[in-house]
Amino acid sequence: MNNMLKNTLKLIPSTLGICSNIMFQQLRTRWVDCRMIRDFKRRKCVVEYADERLRLRTILKNKVLPVAIREDARAMIMELPRNSHPYRTTYRCALTSRPRGNVKPFRISRIVWRDLADHNRLSGVQRAMW
Amino acid sequence: MKAEKENLKLSTAKNKKGSFKKVVTAAEYQLGKEMADAIVGVAKELEGDKEQIKADLVDKVASMKAPVAEHILEAPVKERDAVPKEPVNFSDLIGGMAVEKIAKARPQVKADTQYSRAGRVRGSLKDKVDNEPILASRRRRFAPDEPSVRAGLEESVPLGIFSDPASLRKAKPLLPIWEQMHQRDLQLAVMHPPSNIYEEMISWTNQGKLWKFPIDNEQGWEKEQNVPFSEHIFLDKHLQDWCPKKGPVRHFMELVCIGLSKNPHFTVEEKKEHILGYKNYFAGKSKLLKELGAV
Numbered sequence: 001m002n003n004m005l006k007n008t009l010k011l012i013p014s015t016l017g018i019c020s021n022i023m024f025q026q027l028r029t030r031w032v033d034c035r036m037i038r039d040f041k042r043r044k045c046v047v048e049y050a051d052e053r054l055r056l057r058t059i060l061k062n063k064v065l066p067v068a069i070r071e072d073a074r075a076m077i078m079e080l081p082r083n084s085h086p087y088r089t090t091y092r093c094a095l096t097s098r099p100r101g102n103v104k105p106f107r108i109s110r111i112v113w114r115d116l117a118d119h120n121r122l123s124g125v126q127r128a129m130w
Numbered sequence: 131m132k133a134e135k136e137n138l139k140l141s142t143a144k145n146k147k148g149s150f151k152k153v154v155t156a157a158e159y160q161l162g163k164e165m166a167d168a169i170v171g172v173a174k175e176l177e178g179d180k181e182q183i184k185a186d187l188v189d190k191v192a193s194m195k196a197p198v199a200e201h202i203l204e205a206p207v208k209e210r211d212a213v214p215k216e217p218v219n220f221s222d223l224i225g226g227m228a229v230e231k232i233a234k235a236r237p238q239v240k241a242d243t244q245y246s247r248a249g250r251v252r253g254s255l256k257d258k259v260d261n262e263p264i265l266a267s268r269r270r271r272f273a274p275d276e277p278s279v280r281a282g283l284e285e286s287v288p289l290g291i292f293s294d295p296a297s298l299r300k301a302k303p304l305l306p307i308w309e310q311m312h313q314r315d316l317q318l319a320v321m322h323p324p325s326n327i328y329e330e331m332i333s334w335t336n337q338g339k340l341w342k343f344p345i346d347n348e349q350g351w352e353k354e355q356n357v358p359f360s361e362h363i364f365l366d367k368h369l370q371d372w373c374p375k376k377g378p379v380r381h382f383m384e385l386v387c388i389g390l391s392k393n394p395h396f397t398v399e400e401k402k403e404h405i406l407g408y409k410n411y412f413a414g415k416s417k418l419l420k421e422l423g424a425v
Binding site: 051052054055058059062064065066068069072 | 378379381382385386403404407408411415418419422424
């Protein structure tokens, strides 16, 4: 959230002599930060090449076809763009873009999760007590 | 100023103690002190019969004001501001003015048309015709200017920007988002928000957010409803045309078909596309396959 505010403040040109405390409201666009946008672009690439990748992988990993074919498939798969590899995507928090400590089924970070759960915004989530 | 004001006075009055009471002029009584001062000032500015100008101005302003209610007129006035109780001869003091018009409500329309810009223009033009002397400043202010260039719609050669001007009338305006929003407005006008939780849950069910009863595991997957299961399972027919009858390629493709037949998540089209993809791949590697002796 702080990052966002700083980014928005940078937009105001200081040459105008306006006090940079004009924007007190949080700027909420679709993407929290650039890392999120990059991750989205990678995911798009993954979807684009998903079928091709799947077929090449099956040819690579099987033991039925001759080795030369498998080697050829390996060469082909390495020629594909790097961002088509699903391994390059990160499961970021949808609200804060936190890369680690995310609760996967909810797609949010543990901090946001806790906040929402305490305010009764998560269906079926309750404070543990036993 | 003082002398002129005296003409507007009702009378000078002396109370018992001999000092002059505050005298209220007719204009002040009708319109207020500020207006009376303004009228006097205006009369001073303009040339002509000052008394007549003052009288006219008072008349016009009074006609525009709302008529004073009877009970206000008859209300007991404070002694300090009281009007003298002697019978006042209005017609004598305010030369020819009809003061009783306070009670009458002049129709607003007449005032508007008479004193609007158009009315003033007409009046000034009439004055022009009557050859009365008008001040240069007034003329500039009120008389309309003559147009310097006369524009005709069909005098010059057309530019030819539009090849078919008649079709423009039929053409739809390019406002797709406007249309969408208009449709949305119409829908919202008819819809109302849910009045209770039951209606809310009904709307959720219709949107697909809630399961429908009786529970159907394939809810939301209407695409493949009409496709028989045999098409999902028996995929050998797609291998008939191109795949060799024996060899590692056949072995591999049969494994692929078994795998796809067990996969419930793909649609039939997607499975066909996968098999086609393999076909294209092997077609591209036919030279290599022949060298290896796999084909």
